Structures are given as structure tokens and as C-alpha cells.
Amino acid sequence: MEVNKERVEEILEQYDFRQDALVPILMDTQNLCDDHYVEEETQRYIARRLNLTYVDIYEVSSFFSAINKAPKGKYHIQLCDSSVCRINKKDIIEEYLEDVLGIRVGETTADKMFTLEHTPCFGACDISPAIRINKKVYGHLTIQKVKQLLAELRGAKDE
Amino acid sequence: MNKTRRLISEYFDKYTVTEIDKYIDLGGFSGLKKALKEGPDFVIDSIQKAELRGRGGAAFPCFKKWTSAKNRPEPVKYVLVNADEGEPGTFKDRDLLAKDPYRIIEGLIIAGYTTGAKEGYIYIREEYDDIRRQMNEAIALAKSRNFLGNNILGTDFSFSIKAYTGAGAYVCGENTALIESMHGNVGRPRVKTPRVGERGLFDKPTMVNNVETYACVAAIMNHGWEAYANQGLNGHKGTKMISLCGNIMRPGVYEVPFGITVKEIIEEIGGGTRDLSLGKFIQSGGASCALIPYTHFDTPYTYDDFKKKGFDIGSGSIVVANGNVRVVDYLSSVSGFFEHESCGKCTPCREGTKRMHEIIDDLCLNRASDQQVNRLFEIADSMMDSSLCGLGQTAPTATLSAFKHFKEEIMESVTK
Ligand SMILES: Cc1cc2nc3c(=O)[nH]c(=O)nc-3n(C[C@H](O)[C@H](O)[C@H](O)COP(=O)(O)O)c2cc1C
Ligand code: SF4
Ligand code: FES
Numbered sequence: 178m179e180v181n182k183e184r185v186e187e188i189l190e191q192y193d194f195r196q197d198a199l200v201p202i203l204m205d206t207q208n209l210c211d212d213h214y215v216e217e218e219t220q221r222y223i224a225r226r227l228n229l230t231y232v233d234i235y236e237v238s239s240f241f242s243a244i245n246k247a248p249k250g251k252y253h254i255q256l257c258d259s260s261v262c263r264i265n266k267k268d269i270i271e272e273y274l275e276d277v278l279g280i281r282v283g284e285t286t287a288d289k290m291f292t293l294e295h296t297p298c299f300g301a302c303d304i305s306p307a308i309r310i311n312k313k314v315y316g317h318l319t320i321q322k323v324k325q326l327l328a329e330l331r332g333a334k335d336e
Numbered sequence: 337m338n339k340t341r342r343l344i345s346e347y348f349d350k351y352t353v354t355e356i357d358k359y360i361d362l363g364g365f366s367g368l369k370k371a372l373k374e375g376p377d378f379v380i381d382s383i384q385k386a387e388l389r390g391r392g393g394a395a396f397p398c399f400k401k402w403t404s405a406k407n408r409p410e411p412v413k414y415v416l417v418n419a420d421e422g423e424p425g426t427f428k429d430r431d432l433l434a435k436d437p438y439r440i441i442e443g444l445i446i447a448g449y450t451t452g453a454k455e456g457y458i459y460i461r462e463e464y465d466d467i468r469r470q471m472n473e474a475i476a477l478a479k480s481r482n483f484l485g486n487n488i489l490g491t492d493f494s495f496s497i498k499a500y501t502g503a504g505a506y507v508c509g510e511n512t513a514l515i516e517s518m519h520g521n522v523g524r525p526r527v528k529t530p531r532v533g534e535r536g537l538f539d540k541p542t543m544v545n546n547v548e549t550y551a552c553v554a555a556i557m558n559h560g561w562e563a564y565a566n567q568g569l570n571g572h573k574g575t576k577m578i579s580l581c582g583n584i585m586r587p588g589v590y591e592v593p594f595g596i597t598v599k600e601i602i603e604e605i606g607g608g609t610r611d612l613s614l615g616k617f618i619q620s621g622g623a624s625c626a627l628i629p630y631t632h633f634d635t636p637y638t639y640d641d642f643k644k645k646g647f648d649i650g651s652g653s654i655v656v657a658n659g660n661v662r663v664v665d666y667l668s669s670v671s672g673f674f675e676h677e678s679c680g681k682c683t684p685c686r687e688g689t690k691r692m693h694e695i696i697d698d699l700c701l702n703r704a705s706d707q708q709v710n711r712l713f714e715i716a717d718s719m720m721d722s723s724l725c726g727l728g729q730t731a732p733t734a735t736l737s738a739f740k741h742f743k744e745e746i747m748e749s750v751t752k
Contacts, residue, residue, distance in 0.1 A: 197520035200503045204462070240522040240679075243462040243504030259424035260623065260669040261581045261655055297506065297673055298424035299463040302581040302655075303588050312465060 178210040178248070180219045189226055196227050199237055203244050212248035212289070213311075242296075250285045250292035252330050255309040259298035267306035273320050277327065290331075339604050341567050341575045343559065344551050345591045348435040353470050356477045359438045365483055367557030368442050368449075372491050376406060376450040383553055386561040387573045392418055392509075392546030393622065393650045393726075395639055398553070404533060405451040405543035413541040415447040417458040417550055420502050420509035423622030424673055425653035428577040429547040431589040433460070433467045436551070437474040441497060443550025445483065446557060448495045451543055456495065459514055461502040471499045506677040510725050511536070511544050513679070524679045525725035548577050548652070569595030572638045576649065582618075582656035583609045592637065599633040602656055609658040616659050617741070621650020623670045624730035626737035627663070646737065663742045664699045664749055667735050671696050674731040685728025688719040692735065699749040709750060713739075 188205045192198035202223060206215050215223075215238075217231075224234045238244040256262075256271055275281055278291050285292040301307040304316025308323075315326060342348075351358035359365070371379050384399035405413065417440060421429040433440060444456040460468040475497050478484045486494045500518055507513050508523040511532045517523035518537060536542025552574070556564045565573035572594035578601070581587040585607030592601060602608065602615055609615045617627045625648035628635070635641055642649055657666060671693040680686045695712050698704035716732035723729045739746060 195520075197518065199520040200517065201501055204501065204503060236522055237520070240524075241503035241505050241517075243502075258669070259673055260619070260666060261425050263665070263669045264582050264655070264657055264661055297676055298422070298426075300421060300427040300430050300461075302425050302427055302579065302653075305581065305587075309463075312463075 178212045178214060178219075179216055180206055180209050182222065184209055185219060185222060186226075189223070194227060196229060199223075199227065199229070199234065200241060200244070202227075203234070203238060207245060211251060213253050214245045214248040216248075248285075250289050252291050253309075253311055254291060254293045255296035255299075256282070256293065257298055257301070257305065257307050257309075258295040259302075261298065261302035262305040262307060265305045267318075269320065270306050270308070270318050270323060273323060277324075339592065339596055339600055341591045341593050343564060343567050343575055343591065344432075344548070344555050344577055345436070345589075346555070347439060348431065353437055353474050354477070356438065356474070356481060360481075363558060364438050365442055367554045368445055368483065369489065371446045371449055371557050372489060372493065376452075379446060379450045379553070379557065380406065382556050382561045386552075386556050386564050388549070388552055388556065388564075389639065390546060391548035391552070391577070391652065392544075393423075393624075393648075395649060398545070398549060401533070401543060401545070402447070402450055405453075405541065408451075408533070408541040410541050413451060413453045414537045414543070415444060415451060415453045415456045416514075416537065416542055416544045417444055417456070417547055418509060418511075418514065418544050419458055419460040419464070419547045420506075420514060421461055421464075421547070421651070422506035422509050422677075423624070423651045423653060424669075425581055425619065425655040426579050426622055426651040427581075428579045428589045428652055430464060430467065432547050432551050432577065433464065433471065437471055438478065439551050439554045440471075440547055441474060441478050441483070443552075443554035444497060445488070445495055446553055447543065447545070447550065449493050453543070454495055456497040457518070457537065458497065458499045459502060459508075459518065460499055462504050465501070468499050468501055475499065505679070506673075507679045507725070507727050510727065513725070514544070515542065522679075524681045525727075527724065551577075567593050569593045570636070571595070572636070576637070576652055579651075579653040580606050580656070581653070583611070583615065583658040583661070584656045585610060594636075594638050596637050597634055598628065598637060598654075601637065601654060602633065606656065609656060611658050611660065613659050615656050616661060617657050617663070617666075619655045619657075619666075619670075619734060620653070621648035622653050623673050624726070624733055625650045626733055627666075627741060629741040631741075646740075662700075663738050663745055664696060667696045667738055668693070668700050670734045671731070674727065678727065678731075682722070682724040682728065684719045684721075685723040685725075685731065688715045688723070688728065689731055691715050692719075692732065696735065699746065702749050702751065704750055706750060709747075 307316040388398040389395040513523040513525045675689040675693045
């Protein structure tokens with residue numbers, strides 16, 4: 178999403194335009210985006226203001242998985258597929274999510290509401306199987322619980 | 337009988353971040369006061385007598401690292417908390433930071449005072465965003481009480497702390513990669529020398545320790561090294577924070593005495609496995625560590641007993657798998673993790689993690705050949721020999737240990 182330049186300036190100022198703060202600057206900017214993605218125009222703007230090249234930014238953003246490489250749905254669902262969640266049968270949750278959303282892991286729904294992705298362990302193994310939705314962690318998942326969660330999110334859409 | 341201990345975790349759930357006074361009333365910051373009174377050598381002597389080892393995985397003797405940091409002649413140096421906790425199955429640093437933030441701050445201030453650093457940093461994984469916010473609140477409050485800032489508690493020692501965010505790369509837990517990423521660069525490890533102890537953050541000597549290591553130092557300073565050492569069983573010193581999870585009735589973060597057996601951890605602390613079986617294997621220490629088969633569950637949880645058998649305390653994670661978990665499926669998740677997290681800088685790791693994962697997935701589908709299995713060992717060898725950093729060097733450990741202990745089961749998946 179293209180971000181209002183004034184908002185970007187605020188973030189840049191907060192970090193004193195320091196080149197070494199590139200990663201947090203990109204992440205804070207991304208947090209302003211409904212589609213969780215800072216598009217090229219804004220990335221180029223940040224590059225100019227930090228006296229970096231677009232390639233510098235590209236390199237960093239493609240390396241770190243917390244910086245998204247493409248727009249996501251309004252609700253970015255990240256399902257942990259590391260060892261503990263696999264032991265605790267995250268497959269059942271995954272199948273259910275794919276089913277009800279009508280997409281496969283890695284895809285976004287046509288209405289741009291949901292993106293479903295795998296992610297490595299985010300340290301919620303004690304409540305596994307676990308997902309993050311827009312970075313908020315939900316654990317002890319059952320089909321019932323996921324159903325309820327999705328209903329709540331869909332409800333929020335109507336407000 | 338309750339087998340857990342409450343020394344490192346003694347203040348868990350006893351205060352919230354806004355209640356710094358409660359932390360102080362509980363006895364918090366008395367470790368710092370003692371350090372300021374007794375001097376740097378007393379701190380180093382205490383952690384040496386406690387036989388404290390680094391909790392980030394490598395188990396390096398803590399006093400050695402602190403001594404060399406103290407002896408660096410440079411006027412500017414840094415101390416850093418590694419809170420990038422990213423090993424699947426590990427979440428004890430999460431609780432240490434969330435449930436007792438001031439103890440980490442206290443440990444870091446003691447580190448700054450002991451080594452002569454005036455600035456400390458806490459590098460927190462992106463996934464713990466809320467914890468980082470809370471940590472910033474704690475830092476501000478500690479400053480308002482002059483535990484941070486200029487002339488701390490009337491001494492001529494001044495110290496400040498900044499929290500820094502990771503961005504979702506496991507490899508950034510490696511010291512040099514962590515520093516690179518704090519410089520705003522891609523977080524790839526650099527060739528070993530110079531170590532970050534010589535040239536780290538902003539090219540200054542930087543002492544990096546795990547979250548728990550700092551918590552241990554604060555506890556040792558608060559209660560004295562004997563009190564800490566006495567917590568252990570059968571002559572082993574001290575306690576360890578563990579992340580117990582997997583097929584277990586009561587998953588969670590626990591503080592256990594060194595010397596307890598694996599079996600006691602699973603059954604008496606964890607309440608046994610969910611299907612009431614004994615459990616088939618555990619993976620202790622993180623994805624980069626060996627599997628421990630049930631036949632070795634009587635092993636005491638100590639650095640030495642584990643090392644003798646090729647096992648690891650590592651990060652302190654204990655993932656329990658019961659009889660329903662196929663070894664090859666487990667290995668698939670481990671090797672998939674390393675393929676995803678390899679930074680791609682060196683070929684043995686970049687290609688090796690990918691090929692290992694492919695072959696293991698063929699095993700999962702019962703369609704791997706003998707040649708592929710042989711190839712797996714060749715790849716593992718070259719990764720361990722010639723990978724640039726610890727990630728590539730240890731990525732094959734789980735697989736190799738599985739072949740050692742569960743060869744028969746794995747070979748059933750090989751096509752004849
Ligand atoms: C790939 C890789 C990832 C690591 N991740 C972490 C981590 O998340 N947390 C940590 O404390 N140490 C991690 N380490 C170990 C650190 O490099 C370092 O040894 C440790 O922080 C030192 O602290 P200690 O002496 O207190 O153990 C990692 C090492 C490697 C090779
Ligand atoms: S061993 Fe792997 S993670 Fe480490 S530098 Fe090489 S490619 Fe990167
Ligand atoms: S393994 Fe899924 S949250 Fe840790």
C-alpha cells in the first residue's frame with residue numbers, strides 16, 4: 178500500500194533518519210498498511226530519505242521474513258508448521274482453514290480478506306497448535322475455535 | 337513431591353511491569369546494590385563459583401566471557417541481551433522477559449558495571465513485539481528510579497539500555513548476524529574473526545549473553561552463589577529454565593534443578609504424555625540438537641551426563657514425542673525449518689539443508705532409495721565440516737541421532 182508521506186516522515190524522524198534503523202523503519206511503515214505491505218514507491222521514498230539505494234532496501238526486505246514481499250489479505254493468518262505444532266496435529270487446522278477459506282496455504286482469498294501462510298515457530302509451543310492473525314497469537318486451536326475466530330473476524334468486516 | 341524450583345523464576349506472576357516498587361519489595365535490585373558495593377571482581381568470582389554457563393546453547397563458562405569483556409582495553413564497549421529465541425520448541429526467554437522484566441534489566445546493569453560498558457541493548461525477536469513494548473516501559477521506570485541513567489544509586493557508574501527488534505530471521509540469533517542486523521544490514525553471519533567480543537556493535541567490543549544468563553547472574557548476586565548452587569541435585573549446581581512441550585499433559589516453562597532425570601521431567605513435572613504412554617523420544621535443546629530415545633530417559637539432566645551421550649541441554653527446550661509420532665515425520669519438520677532459515681551465504685548449508693529436506697520427505701512417503709540415504713550422510717558430513725556458522729554445522733544433528741537410535745524404523749521407509 179502507498180503510505181501518506183507525512184506518516185513516513187514521522188517514522189523516519191523517530192529514528193533520526195539513521196541508516197542502521199532501516200529494518201524497524203520498514204516494519205513500522207508496514208504496520209500502517211492494511212495490506213501489510215510497503216509498495217515500491219514508498220520503499221523508494223524511504224531509500225532516498227536515508228541516502229540508500231533501492232537495491233539496499235530490496236536486499237534487506239527480501240532477507241527478513243517479517244518484511245512482506247507482496248500484499249496480504251486484511252487478515253494475515255500465519256500457521257506454525259514447526260515440530261511441536263506438527264506433533265500437536267496442526268494438519269487438521271490447516272485442512273480446515275484451506276477448506277473454509279477456499280484457498281491453499283500461500284494464497285489470498287479473492288475478496289482480499291484472508292491470506293493463509295506457514296511460518297516457523299513463534300514461541301507459542303506450550304499452546305500449540307497455534308496461529309498468528311495480524312501478529313496476534315491464538316493457541317490451543319480446535320476446529321471449533323477456529324470457526325469462532327473466523328466468524329468474529331468476518332463479523333468485524335460488517336461493522 | 338514438587339520437583340520444580342523457584343529461584344530464577346521466583347518473581348514470576350508476583351508483579352506487573354508498572355509495579356517496579358513491588359519488584360523492589362520482593363528483593364529486586366538488591367543484586368545490583370551488592371555488585372555496586374563489592375565491585376566487579378566479586379561479581380566474576382561469584383559466577384565462577386556458581387559454575388554458571390551461558391544459556392544460549394553453547395554452554396560457554398560465563399565467568400570467562402565476562403572476564404575477557406572486562407579486560408578489553410577499549411573505552412567504549414557494549415553488553416547485549418540475545419532475546420532472539422527462535423529454536424522451535426523454545427519459549428523460556430519469552431516468560432523470563434514477560435514475567436520478570438526487571439530481573440533481566442538488573443542482570444544487564446550488573447553486566448555493564450562489571451565489564452565497564454555504559455550502554456546495554458536487548459535484541460528481541462519480532463514475534464515478541466508486545467514484550468518489547470513492555471520492556472521499554474520497564475526501562476523507563478527503572479530510569480525514573482535511578483537504576484538506569486547517570487550516577488546510578490549515587491555511584492559514579494552510568495548506564496542506559498535500549499531495546500531493539502529482530503525481523504523474523506532465526507540466524508540473527510548467531511552473534512555476528514545479530515550485530516549485522518543491528519547495523520541495518522542483511523543478517524548474515526560473517527566469517528568468524530574478529531569475534532563480537534573484540535569488534536561487535538558499532539565496531540566496539542560487545543559481550544552477548546542469553547536472556548536467562550542475565551537472569552541467573554541477577555539471582556546469584558541477590559542470593560549468593562551458594563544459594564544458587566545448592567538448588568541442584570546430587571552435587572550438580574544450580575537450576576535451568578526449560579520449555580516443556582509436545583505430547584505432554586502440562587506443557588509450560590519450568591525451573592528444574594540440574595541432576596533431575598529426563599523421566600522425572602516428563603512424568604512428574606509434565607504429567608506424562610497425552611496418550612499415557614512413556615513417550616518415544618524427546619528432542620532436547622532445540623532443532624539443532626539430538627533426539628533422545630526413551631531408552632535413555634533415565635539420564636540425569638546435566639551438561640556432563642548429556643554431553644557424554646551426545647545429547648544437549650542447548651536452549652533448554654524439551655519436545656516430547658509419543659508413540660504415534662513417526663521419526664521421519666519429525667525429522668521433516670526439523671529439516672524444513674533449517675531449509676527455511678538458512679541464510680544462503682555458504683553453499684554446503686544452502687544446498688545441504690534443501691537436499692536433506694527433500695530426501696527426508698521422500699522417506700516420509702516411503703519412496704527413498706538406499707542411495708538417497710547414503711547421500712544424506714554425505715551431505716550431513718560436508719555440512720558439518722564446511723558450513724560457515726553454527727546453523728549449517730548443527731542442522732544435521734537431529735537426523736544423524738535419529739539414524740543412531742531409530743535406524744530400524746527409518747529403514748522401513750526405504751524402498752527395496
Ligand atoms: C544459528 C544460531 C542461532 C542462535 N540463536 C540464539 C538465540 O536465539 N538466543 C541465544 O541466546 N543464543 C543464540 N545463539 C547462540 C549465540 O550465538 C550466543 O552464543 C549466545 O547468545 C551467547 O550467550 P550465552 O553465553 O549466554 O549462552 C544462536 C547461535 C546460532 C549459531
Ligand atoms: S551455515 Fe547456513 S546460515 Fe550459516 S552462514 Fe552458511 S548458509 Fe548462512
Ligand atoms: S512449534 Fe509451533 S509455536 Fe513453536
